[in-house]
Amino acid sequence: MGGNIALDFVDTIGGPLVAKPEPIDEFLRSYEDLVMFGLKMGTLSERAARGLRRAASERPEEAEAVLARAREKRVLIEAAFRPVSEGQEPPAAVLAELRDFAAEAIAHGELTRAEDGFDWSWESSDELDTPLWPIAHAALELITEGPLDRIKSCGRCRWLFLDTTKNHSRRWCSTEGCGTDVKKERYVARRRARRAGSSSG
Numbered sequence: 001m002g003g004n005i006a007l008d009f010v011d012t013i014g015g016p017l018v019a020k021p022e023p024i025d026e027f028l029r030s031y032e033d034l035v036m037f038g039l040k041m042g043t044l045s046e047r048a049a050r051g052l053r054r055a056a057s058e059r060p061e062e063a064e065a066v067l068a069r070a071r072e073k074r075v076l077i078e079a080a081f082r083p084v085s086e087g088q089e090p091p092a093a094v095l096a097e098l099r100d101f102a103a104e105a106i107a108h109g110e111l112t113r114a115e116d117g118f119d120w121s122w123e124s125s126d127e128l129d130t131p132l133w134p135i136a137h138a139a140l141e142l143i144t145e146g147p148l149d150r151i152k153s154c155g156r157c158r159w160l161f162l163d164t165t166k167n168h169s170r171r172w173c174s175t176e177g178c179g180t181d182v183k184k185e186r187y188v189a190r191r192r193a194r195r196a197g198s199s200s201g
């Protein structure tokens, strides 16, 4: 939905921006959800996921702590990119924290051969933090390489996304979700206004 791993990670919590998120808006409810996120994004292989699941069942308390850390990092990444989506600069302290998070990721990564160069890989790490590293790296890449002018926030919910439309015209996280809801609400409001108009006049 977000079009970028870091923004998709921010979008693992939903609901309207103006309200405090409800429990139902939380998509990261267990360590397993973090593993699923990595599998969906393609940042974890099936093999790595199996290893992490095994380790999480052996060390449940550590897995819980990693989940809590993941949510903290989600707040950090949002703090970096929401201002950007509003044409503002992220606070210096947030940038410093993002750098530290990415430095941690790089310290745990390996350089592996890719088609036309080398790529960061966390494939052989058996630490429970592993699902976080590709997210940290994606956030660093996005903030350093952009396209920052394409980072937008949904006009209706708290989700951030990368606008890849030609004329930068995307306003909703998805046309099926918030885009449709807005259309429905406008329709209902118009009908209500018409009805009010005909009953009073």
Ligand SMILES: [Zn+2]
Pocket (backbone or CB within 6 Å): 154, 155, 156, 157, 158, 159, 172, 173, 174, 177, 178
């Ligand atoms: Zn939305």
